[in-house]
Amino acid sequence: MRNLDEHTVTQAVVDLLSGTPDPRLKLILVRLITHLHNFAREVELTEEELLEAILFLTATGQKCSDKRQEFILLSDVLGLSMLTVAMNNKKPEGCTESTVFGPFHVEGAPVYDNGADIANGAVGEPCLVRGTVKDRNGVPIAGAELEVWQADAEGNYDVQYPDLKTHQARGVLRSRPDGSFEFRTVVAVAYPIPVDGPVGDLLRATGRHPWRPAHLHFMIKAKQYQTLVTHVFRNGDQYLDSDAVFGVRQTLVADWIRQPDGGYTLNYDFVLNPAD
Template sequence: MRNINEDTITAAVLDRMGECPNPRLKEIMSALVRHMHDFAREVKLTEAEWAEGIEFLTATGQKCTDKRQEFILLSDTLGLSMLTVAMNHAKSAQATEATVFGPFHVPGAPQLALGDDISGGAKGEPLFVDATVRGRDGEPVANAQVDVWEADAEGFYDVQRADLERPQGRAVFRTDGDGRLYFRGVMPVAYPIPTDGPVGTMLKATKRHPWRPAHVHFMIQAPGYETLITHVFRGDDPYLDSDAVFGVRSSLIGNFESHPEGVAPDGSVQARPFHTLAFDFVLEPSPA
């Protein structure tokens, strides 16, 4: 097609994809083209504005490393991550709800025994977690793999600290025969997502704050069940209703209890105040 104009170009692009052999790819790309073209027409996008948008996306990619994923951060702050979670992980009433994965999970966390300390020397008040992993019908899920990761008392994950020689605030556990999971960590605090890159520039330009409410991350995998990626949030956090990545669900607010110095759940004597969290995770069965 020659002499393409703003009224005919969308159909021309769609026509070029008419021979795409992958039906799902064709569906996705066709919808993407239609919506992008409609967006450009709706806002009357200028060439200078689109050039600035390309620069923004280029900078987003350049900010990514093996320890930082700026595109995930962008997806999170635009609500796209949570939208895809909500669409793809609708749960039964009994099952624990999913939320965003976040940009700070890394593979290869140390395998620890139940009861061990995941902090690895990270700063923070002691937190003792005692959880269960069960199926929708109440059956304990034994030997489930549970990835746990959290920020320290200053709001940083270990991958944000260049001077660390070993992981901090992350580990992988296996539940026992009763589906029980227990370990020691640090009390989570609210923290700002990184703002030294393009996402931070976008938040500042749109007058949005970068704060996430205090939480601990969990990823639970077991044969016969859907993988659960979720958080447990502190109920006293001021950012629960304005999470920068839209990830809070009321059912994921846990009961973090504070205790004076004394004997902790693992029998150790704590010379300073400590905290406990009890939480029950319920997995959805895998589709047949």
Template sequence: MQNINEDTITQAVLASMAGCRDERLRRIMTSLVQYLHLFARDVELTEDEWFKAIQFLTDVGHITDDKRQEFILLSDTLGLSTLVTSQNNKKPPACTEATVFGPFFVEDAPEYDCGDDIANGAQGETCFVQGRVVGLDGSPIAGALLDVWQSDEDGFYDVQAQLQPGEAPQYRARAKLRSGPDGRFHFRSILAEAYPIPHDGPVGRMLAATGRHPWRPAHLHFMIQAPRYETLITHVFRNGDKYLDSDVVFGVRSTLIADWNRHEAGIAPDGTRMERPFYTLDYDFILNPAAATQ
């Protein structure tokens, strides 16, 4: 009978997985066990600290629901999401860079035509967004599917709204659009503003305990899909935001920073007469061909 102690426990756990037929799973679990045990030895983890860690993860699970993904927030704030995104999205330098997905995407966003107002009542200053979706050679990508989503001026996404029993969700500042024959897209929305991630739960307590703020710089989310091209998940960040260098989820890339230009009242890009100042954003996306077509 093997004597299990602090010196033999790691090898005992690894040996117990010898029958795992999934080579990738065995590699992942082997490394996970080795590093977890190394971590516990390195910091000389106490039983009280271990219990608090279990309680923390339990709390993360309890607060997670169909509107709030605390595990994604945890991954984001520990930099793991950005690390995994970077490892898996190596592209030619000319391509638009990917960044973190975030916890507020929804599959069934409403479909709009180019030029529509996707704000749908979301509060914020008016902003007109336009750009092109192109390939590495600059050729337009027609019919690309763009998922777009953002928070309102108070920093809340539509899916964070508290609904009454039986009340259907009202999607705001969220849309699916298609690029035109020339690869162009354009829509009306609201100005992107900085906002704090949800920090009234265990992840927020972790941030406070480690002396970190919960803020994200102003940004607009995009997911772009087109046949024969790799899917792009990214943000466009608002130039000048004070949180660009301290994004709580480490998602900023210098190539993804763009100017939101302010205009006085007058004629908007879509020909609308605006009685108040408005903003414009112009940003092109360059997609990487899928591996089979390169």
């Protein structure tokens, strides 16, 4: 492997992967290296630019914590997250569409009964959320686990408040025997993704805005059904057509209905796809 040049180094690296035991790992690495090297040749990447990219990725890792995943955020704003979701969640017509996971899911969300207030003190206008979980034939799915999380009226998730000791606007509940569920929370609002890290630097450098349209996150699990990770977006939001992370699907847009008492209601039904 002496005297390698810009034309021969790629094959030399690929040849060293010939003994990789895992065929899937081998395929991914070979294609990644090939495309990465071809990209560097295509743009005539300089040493200074490579170092800048390495420092950017280093800073991205340093920004990650148990409450924030900057690499997920980076994947989101580059459209890679939504591309992967779209490729891996092809479902029959009528099933609820999947969308991006986002960087603010955390383990250990509190468990609630139906009808409970999962806002738990989060600021915002009151909202009652109701719906059902069913299969493609309209059969109710009892005992489905619904995990919900959202930002408050300030556009922040609970984990973004360093001094907050309890979870807010986040919880887990199960569908009733008839597949129905309901909980109280606060009205979803549009908010900017965090811009105090490398992802924010990237958005500013490219002239992009950081805003996401108002939405609720849902992750729904049920035996013998595919896990659904999705959002429900608020109809009429100004950022529906320019979501910073490309996650909007028209079938996931719903109306928040204003009530005479000043609160809101949201009704949305989820349709799960069988696991097989």
